[in-house]
Amino acid sequence: xxxxxxxxxxxxxxxxxxxxxxxxxxxxxxxxxxxxxxxxxxxxxxxxxxxxxxxxxxxxxxxxxxxxxxxxxxxxxxxxxxxxxxxxxxxxxxxxxxxxxxxxxxxxxxxxxxxxxxxxxxxxxxxxxxxxxxxxxxxxxxxxxxxxxxxxxxxxxxxxxxxxxxxxxxxxxxxxxxxxxxxxxxxxxxxxxxxxxxxxxxxxxxxxxxxxxxxxxxxxxxxxxxxxxxxxxxxxxxxxxxxxxxxxxxxxxxxxxxxxxxxxxxxxxxxxxxxxxxxxxxxxxxxxxxxxxxxxxxxxxxxxxxxxxxxxxxxxxxxxxxxxxxxxxxxxxxxxxxxxxxxxxxxxxxxxxxxxxxxxxxxxxxxxxxxxxxxxxxxxxxxxxxxxxxxxxxxxxx
Numbered sequence: 142x143x144x145x146x147x148x149x150x151x152x153x154x155x156x157x158x159x160x161x162x163x164x165x166x167x168x169x170x171x172x173x174x175x176x177x178x179x180x181x182x183x184x185x186x187x188x189x190x191x192x193x194x195x196x197x198x199x200x201x202x203x204x205x206x207x208x209x210x211x212x213x214x215x216x217x218x219x220x221x222x223x224x225x226x227x228x229x230x231x232x233x234x235x236x237x238x239x240x241x242x243x244x245x246x247x248x249x250x251x252x253x254x255x256x257x258x259x260x261x262x263x264x265x266x267x268x269x270x271x272x273x274x275x276x277x278x279x280x281x282x283x284x285x286x287x288x289x290x291x292x293x294x295x296x297x298x299x300x301x302x303x304x305x306x307x308x309x310x311x312x313x314x315x316x317x318x319x320x321x322x323x324x325x326x327x328x329x330x331x332x333x334x335x336x337x338x339x340x341x342x343x344x345x346x347x348x349x350x351x352x353x354x355x356x357x358x359x360x361x362x363x364x365x366x367x368x369x370x371x372x373x374x375x376x377x378x379x380x381x382x383x384x385x386x387x388x389x390x391x392x393x394x395x396x397x398x399x400x401x402x403x404x405x406x407x408x409x410x411x412x413x414x415x416x417x418x419x420x421x422x423x424x425x426x427x428x429x430x431x432x433x434x435x436x437x438x439x440x441x442x443x444x445x446x447x448x449x450x451x452x453x454x455x456x457x458x459x460x461x462x463x464x465x466x467x468x469x470x471x472x473x474x475x476x477x478x479x480x481x482x483x484x485x486x487x488x489x490x491x492x493x494x495x496x497x498x499x500x501x502x503x504x505x506x507x508x509x510x511x512x513x514x515x516x517x518x519x520x521x522x523x524x525x526x527x528x529x530x531x532x533x534x535x536x537x538x539x
Contacts, residue, residue, distance in 0.1 A: 142519060143177045143251065145242070145276075147267050148258035149234070150283075151182035153216060154207055155199040161417060162283075162336060162441055163258045168210050169337070169508040170515055179213050179245070179252065183238055186218035217241045228295050231265035235273075238266065242274060253523055254279065260286035260300050268303035277522045280304065281311040284438030285366070287320045288459060301325055308522045311515075313439035314460025332518055335463065336439045337508035342418065343448035345500055346425030354408075355382045355490065358427035358451070360420065360442045361434070363390030368456075370396060371433040374479030376405040379486060383408040384431075387415045387423055424449035429471070429489055433482060437461050447471070447503035450496035454485045464506075469498040 146167055150160030160182075170176050187194070187201040194201075203216050219237035222229060245251075254277045257267035264280040271278035280303060291297040304310055304326045311334050312318040318333045361367045363386070372384060373396060386396070386409065393411065400406040415423065424430065430446035432455040439460040443453050453471035455461050465471050472489045474481040 142175065142253050142523065143179075144254050144256045144519070145252040146178055146180045146256045146258070147182075147238070147270070148180075148263050149183050150259050150263070151180060151214065152209065153182065153184070153203045153214070155203050158414070158417060160258075164209065165339065165441075166336065166508070166511065166515075167212070167256075169512050171212065173512050173516065175516055176519075178256075179215070179250065180209075181215045181217065181238055181241060183217050183219045183234060185221045215241060227293065230262035231269065231299060234262050234266035235269040238270060239273060242270060246274070252276070254519055256519075257281070259283050260303065261290045261296050264307070265296075265299045265303040268306040272306065277308045277526050278306065279309045279311060279518065279522065280307045281313070282317050282321055282438070283313055284317070284459070285436055287312075287317055287324075288436055288438075291324065297324075308526075309518055311518070314463050316459040316463070317438055332514065334511050334514045334518075335460070335506070336441055336444070337511050338441065338444035338448045338503055338506050340448055340504060340507055343421055343424065343445045343503075345450040345496065346422060348425060353383075355379075355429075356427045357382060357384045357429055357431050357454075357486065358387065358423055358446070359384065359431050359433075360387045360415075360423075360446075361432070363388050363392040363396060365392065366435050367392075368433040368435055368477065370399055371477060371479055371482050372431050373399050373403065373405065373409060375482035375486065376400075376408055377403055378479065378483035382486065383410070385410045385412060385423065385427065387412045387420065389414040420445065421449055424451050427451050428493075429454055429486065431482065431486070432456065432461070433474070433477060434458060434461075435477065440464065443471075444503055444506050447499050450500045452489060452494050452496075452499050454482065454489055467502055468492065469494040469502045471499075 148163050150163050152159050152161050152164050171178050184200045184203045187197045190198050190201045207214050219234045255267050255271050257264050257280045260282050291300055301324050310321055310331045313336050315333050318331050321331050322328045359369055359372055400409040424446045430453045434456055437458050443464045446453050455465050456477045457473045465473055472485045474485040
């Protein structure tokens with residue numbers, strides 16, 4: 142079967158960590174040998190590549206086409222409009238991509254199904270494209286596209302329209318499945334296929350015999366939703382604990398200032414952005430990963446840490462309780478406050494699990510089940526579409 146994966150959340154040569162969870166799932170699907178894929182991953186248009194424009198210039202430098210892990214990835218440009226952009230984004234995205242897909246089809250590069258990721262604007266645009274090209278559509282919900290964006294009336298209506306237009310909806314956890322069903326989508330059309338973890342890339346490393354201070358690690362963009370300030374705020378309550386922060390973003394200066402204000406700066410190390418392939422050594426060196434997010438669909442960093450044998454402390458939001466579901470996995474916070482972080486860290490230390498047991502727990506979350514679930518779903522959709530086409534043709538015959 143041939144699929145077209147469509148999402149603005151996909152890595153590129155300028156931002157190799159952007160949407161890596163979409164690429165990872167696709168790579169495992171293609172590795173099954175049963176699927177061929179091409180990716181259309183649009184990026185916002187920007188007129189200049191000059192470094193003074195920061196992230197905007199990075200977007201402008203993204204190549205129009207590249208090969209990633211043997212998969213062809215196209216990066217057409219789409220316009221964004223300040224102020225009113227949110228409401229018209231799906232239409233602008235679909236109109237920009239339509240000629241790209243039409244050219245693919247004209248050149249004989251056909252596909253059987255559109256595999257879209259993130260509901261807004263991507264999933265809505267994909268629904269427009271699926272209707273125009275008469276292709277089956279599967280949309281994967283990943284987090285804030287369902288937990289946050291539907292709070293806006295017009296995007297909510299468009300998300301509901303796209304979900305009903307889609308042949309199937311995938312969610313990365315059961316909590317998101319409940320949210321999609323609450324939007325009015327038939328439960329029979331919503332399938333939960335959780336993300337997996339690369340057990341070869343993330344595995345236990347040899348730990349140094351010398352015992353230093355208890356070390357916490359947090360991994361993620363330094364943005365408000367990740368709430369790293371709660372972890373730094375817990376350090377005065379954890380006087381013998383140090384924190385390593387892997388990631389970068391708009392909150393970095395605020396977090397550094399907070400560490401100085403609380404007189405814990407000497408116990409906080411900011412690494413900046415760390416490539417995924419280098420994270421294993423940081424997971425292995427830490428005693429616990431801490432994730433204090435206010436929203437998470439399915440936080441891959443939790444399983445990555447566990448696969449390295451490092452238990453976690455995490456906020457009790459959306460899909461996270463489905464990930465941290467046993468003592469060997471770690472501890473969920475009772476509340477998202479500095480005190481809540483400190484209490485959960487102390488609870489983990491009081492009953493610290495065997496690190497090999499933590500690794501064994503993570504081994505239950507390989508990508509195999511997710512890939513098998515996708516293959517079953519895609520096959521069912523294509524077989525149903527074929528039966529419908531055959532039935533329509535039979536009705537037209539004399």
